[in-house]
Amino acid sequence: MGRPVQAKKCLLGIELTLPNNGTTRRAYEKPAKTTSARESRLNRLPESETLPPRPTESVSTDASASIVVTTGLTKRYGDFEALSKCSVQVTRGEIFGLLGPNGAGKTTLIRLLLGYLQPTEGEISVDGFDPRVDGVSLRERVAYLPGDARLPRHMRGRSVLKFFSEMHPHGSLERSLAVAETLELNIATRVAFMSTGMRQKLALAVVFGVHTPLLILDEPTANLDPTVRAAVLDLAMEARDQGRTVMFSSHVLSEIEETCDRVVFLRKGHLAHQLTMDDLFQRHRITADWPANPLQVPEALAGLVKLSVRERRGGKTLCIDTQGDLAPLLSWVDSLSLNHVRIEPLGLRAVYDSVHLGTKFDATTTSGTSEVAI
Numbered sequence: 090m091g092r093p094v095q096a097k098k099c100l101l102g103i104e105l106t107l108p109n110n111g112t113t114r115r116a117y118e119k120p121a122k123t124t125s126a127r128e129s130r131l132n133r134l135p136e137s138e139t140l141p142p143r144p145t146e147s148v149s150t151d152a153s154a155s156i157v158v159t160t161g162l163t164k165r166y167g168d169f170e171a172l173s174k175c176s177v178q179v180t181r182g183e184i185f186g187l188l189g190p191n192g193a194g195k196t197t198l199i200r201l202l203l204g205y206l207q208p209t210e211g212e213i214s215v216d217g218f219d220p221r222v223d224g225v226s227l228r229e230r231v232a233y234l235p236g237d238a239r240l241p242r243h244m245r246g247r248s249v250l251k252f253f254s255e256m257h258p259h260g261s262l263e264r265s266l267a268v269a270e271t272l273e274l275n276i277a278t279r280v281a282f283m284s285t286g287m288r289q290k291l292a293l294a295v296v297f298g299v300h301t302p303l304l305i306l307d308e309p310t311a312n313l314d315p316t317v318r319a320a321v322l323d324l325a326m327e328a329r330d331q332g333r334t335v336m337f338s339s340h341v342l343s344e345i346e347e348t349c350d351r352v353v354f355l356r357k358g359h360l361a362h363q364l365t366m367d368d369l370f371q372r373h374r375i376t377a378d379w380p381a382n383p384l385q386v387p388e389a390l391a392g393l394v395k396l397s398v399r400e401r402r403g404g405k406t407l408c409i410d411t412q413g414d415l416a417p418l419l420s421w422v423d424s425l426s427l428n429h430v431r432i433e434p435l436g437l438r439a440v441y442d443s444v445h446l447g448t449k450f451d452a453t454t455t456s457g458t459s460e461v462a463i
């Protein structure tokens with residue numbers, strides 16, 4: 090029979106439940122993902138034999154396909170709506186990106202998923218659990234890196250890894266040590282004497298040391314140099330290759346573009362847009378000198394192109410943003426007799442700017458602002 094619970098603490102998203110005698114009784118945490126050169130070393134490490142069992146569905150969802158489902162999720166602080174009617178689905182086995190400017194609601198969404206915040210309205214299912222009902226069991230199945238990971242300052246890196254690997258039922262010190270080595274972290278240093286980047290690496294080694302079906306990472310590459318950033322993204326991809334699901338927020342568009350299978354854009358608490366990377370890679374921008382004659386978009390292409398104009402160095406540039414197969418567009422572009430034609434992938438930057446600025450563009454417009462439509 091368990092002792093009465095005395096206190097709960099939360100370090101690095103790992104919930105520690107302390108019994109009356111003050112000894113640590115149980116803890117839960119959240120992880121990340123991996124790749125290549127280190128891959129063989131990490132693959133040698135013992136995986137947590139079996140993952141914790143999934144409960145019966147507490148919210149009606151397609152649990153086999155989606156590991157996270159929210160419906161109309163809303164979080165209000167007084168009159169302020171930090172998250173508004175947010176409905177998202179994260180497919181099992183994908184890397185799912187969360188994008189949005191500061192204050193958009195990314196961390197709020199993540200904390201609601203983990204049961205650290207209570208929703209004002211809406212439904213949540215995470216791997217079949219409702220965090221409001223069974224947050225503790227849910228956190229056995231989710232490895233979470235908070236944006237502001239707190240670690241015991243008096244401990245050395247190695248002790249921190251040992252401590253947390255023993256706390257989580259699916260933790261592995263061996264795996265955490267391998268990740269720390271991959272990230273070139275000196276684990277002999279006390280946390281108090283670590284740089285910000287070192288502490289981030291340590292937090293990542295803790296989180297990646299836990300084998301759970303879902304990893305939720307809040308800005309995992311913040312404060313890291315480019316080489317380590319790449320290693321962290323590799324870890325995420327490795328986790329996906331193992332069949333796990335990774336959800337991460339970032340302000341670095343190239344990271345999302347390189348790593349994610351799908352991305353959602355939050356803006357002022359609203360889910361403003363979502364797209365798959367496959368879709369993104371089908372989008373291109375054709376630029377050319379602004380033509381002397383007005384453009385006429387053929388009816389058949391009306392839904393496939395969006396036009397805008399950019400003012401640059403006193404001159405005007407025509408931008409034709411396209412979606413889908415370029416082949417049917419090229420003969421039309423050729424017929425326009427444009428000068429200095431260039432074709433390049435549209436990229437996440439353009440989509441992000443468009444969502445961020447909330448712009449819409451009429452495909453038939455032949456003049457106007459330089460904003461890109463999505």
Ligand SMILES: Nc1ncnc2c1ncn2[C@@H]1O[C@H](COP(=O)(O)OP(=O)(O)OP(=O)(O)O)[C@@H](O)[C@H]1O
Nearest residue numbers: 166169171189190191192193194195196197198236
């Ligand atoms: N406890 C709180 N009380 C009132 N407002 C809050 C509280 N927590 C968060 N907010 C507000 O909710 C909004 C969303 O915050 P959130 O931390 O989710 O944003 P974010 O997208 O993660 O931002 P960032 O990219 O800067 O980390 C912000 O305007 C924030 O000020």
